[in-house]
Amino acid sequence: MLGYQNKVLRINLDNKTYSTEPLNMDWAEKYIGGKGLGIKYIYEELTPGVDPLSPDNKLMFMTGPLTGTPAPCSGKLAIISKSPATGTILDCSIGGHSAIKVKYAGYDAIMFEGKLDQPGYISIEDDKIQFIDASDLWGKGSHETEGILADKYGTDTTILSIGPAGENLLPISCINSDYYRQAGRGGIGAVMGSKNLKAVTIKGTGAVTVDDSKKMVRKIAEILREDTTTEDNIWAYTDGTPGLVEACNDGGILPYKNFSDTTDVKWESYNSESIQANKHGKKGCGSCGLGCGNFTKIGDAICEGPEYETIAGAGPNCGISDLETIVKFNQVCDDLGMDTISASGALSYAMEMTEKGIHDFGITFGDKEKLIDYLYLMAKKEGVGADLVMGVKAMAAKYGGEDMAMHSKGLEFPLYDPRGSWAMGLAYAVSDRGGCHMRSYPAAEEVYAASIPPYTAEGKGKLVYDLAIYNAVKFSLIFCDFWALGLDRMAEVMTLATGKQFSEEDMNQIAERVIHLARAFNQREGFDRKDDTVPKRILNEVLKSGAAAGQKIPVGDFNKMLDEYYEVLGWSKEGKVPDSILSQL
C-alpha cells in the first residue's frame, strides 16, 4: 500500500547487528500503524509474562502511512513496549521530528531487541546504522546529551534520549526528543535504560511516496484552511493546553492537594494568560499545522510548556501556585528524563502522607524548594527519592495510605478529578496502560462542552467507548490529539495517501480491533475486571469545594459504568475478551 515504506528495521542490541524486513501488510491492513500496528507487533513477538526490564522485552518505534506527508498533525511517533510501571501494554506518542525522520530514513518502524553489553547509542542515517559507545554520555541529562549529539550530527538529525531516570530504570522515566517532547508515561525510558541504550539519532533524506502527491498537496491546503486552523482547533496555537486550567478549575475537576479536593483560588497565577506573559516563541512538530508548544522562560527556568498536566500536577495538586517553580519542575523532569505526571503524583502523595502523619517523607504541600530538590534524589534513587520513584501504588503497599494513592493499575492519575467527570473515572479504570486520559477523554463532553451531565452513570460506558474508538484509530493512523478531525476526514486523508478507498466504517472497525488487541495483551498478562479500578477516595470521599462539591462516584454507579463498557465491547462481565473476538485479531 502506498504511504508505507514497507520496511521494518530490526536492531539486535545483543550482537550489534541489524536487518530489514518487509512490513507485515496483513497486520497493517488491520491496524494501519502507530498505536495499533505497534501493539500488534509487540503482542505477537513478546513472550507472555516477560520481565519488562529484561533483554527479552522489546521496544518499537512505529510510524504510519501518513507520517512524512503533509497531512496536518501527522508527525507523531508511537513507541510501544511492555510497561515496567504497570506490566500492561504500553504505547506512548512523542512529538517533535522523530517520526518524520524515521520515515524519510526509509522505515515504517524500528524494533529494538536484546541489550547492549555497554552503554551505547544508535546512529541511523538512511541505510547507514552505527552502534556507538555512550560511556561519556551515560549519567548526563537528556538536554546535555542532545546538545552534544546535535553538535556532532547537526540540527537536522533528530535525537531521542533518556536521562538518569531511564538509566536507573525508574518506572516513572520517559524518553525525550527535541529537548522538550516526551514519550512520557509508563516507564518507557526505563525500557531503553534496561537495554543500555542512551540515545537514538535519526537522519532521513529519502522520500515518502503516496498515491498522487500533487493531488494530496492541493487537498491538504484546503483541509488545513477549512478544518485544521479553525476555531475548533486554534486554541492549540493561541493557548495550548494551559487553556485547560481555567476550564478545569471552573468545572470543578482541577485537583487540589493530591485529589483531597478540587479548585484553587490561586488558579490565575498559572493559567494561560500567565504562561503567555512569559512566552518566548512557538514550536510545533514535523507536519504539524497547529503548533501547541509555548516556549516559556521565567527567571532561569525554561521549558516548552508547561502543559496542563504538569501545571496542575506540580501546581495545585502539590499546593503550589508559583509559576516559576512549575516551569522549573518541568525543565528538571525533562532533563532527568522523568514523567511529570507520575513524578508530581508521587510527590503529592508523599506530601499528604507526611501531613496526615502516616509516614514522614519530609515534604509537605507548598514546599516549592523541596519539590525541585527531591527530583534529583529521585533520579538517583537516593534517600527518600528511592521510595518516591516506586510510584504511588508501590509506595502505598509499603507505607499505607492506599486511598490516597491516586492511580489505576499502578499508573498515576492525570490531572482531572473523576468525581467531577464520572466518565473520566471509567476512562482511567479501563485505559490499556493504566491511569491515563489519552485513551478516552470524556471531560471534554462532561465538563468543557457541558453537553452530557457529568454526575451520572447513565450512558457513560457507551460514551467512554465512543471516545476510545476515536482515539484508538486517531493514534493508529497516526494523528496528534489536538486536531479534532472526524472519522470521515481520517478516512479521506487515508485514501488520499494510500490510494485505497477507506470509509468511516473502516475507521470504526480498525479502532475496535485496536481496543480489543490492547485488552488481549493485558488479559494474557492476567489483567481483568479486578484491575479496572479507581482509588477508594473517588468512590467514598465527596468533594468539598468547587462546581462538583458534594460529588463522589458511588461504587454501584462505577460498577454500572464498567458493566456497560464491557457490554458495548462484547467482553464478559469479568472484562475478558471472548475467544470469538480474540480469534479475529
Place this chain on the structure above:
Amino acid sequence: MAVKRLKFQKENCIGCQLCMQACSGMHEGAFIPSKARLSIESYYDKGGDIKIGRHVCNLCGICEKECPFEAITIDEKVSVDFDKCTGCSICVEKCPQHVISMREDKAIICDTCDGETWCVKLCPHGALKFE
C-alpha cells in the same frame, strides 16, 4: 506592478516543514524535503533558544547575474534553461540564500510554482508570504 517574492516572517514559523513537503510534493512526485527548493528549520539551540535556519529564494537576481552561460533568467520567476546550463555550480556557490542545488548537472531553483506557491498555501500561520 512590483514582482511578487517569497517573504519569511520567523515569528509566525512553528517549524512544521509543511512548506518543504508541499514543495517536494509538487515538484518531485513524492514527499522528500531533502530535495525541496526551500529549507526552513526551527530548532532549540542547546535547549535555550529557538533558532531558525532558513533558505528561501527571494529573487535577488545574483544567480542570473553570475551565470556565465546566461542559463538563468528572472522575470516573474526564476527560469533555468537546461540546454544552456552546464552544471558549473557557480550559481550554487554565489547564491546568498543557499537555495540552489545541483542535480544531474543542472541547477535546481525555486520557480514559485509559477505563482501558485504551494509552500505558502501549506504554511499554517502565515510565516511564508508571497507578495
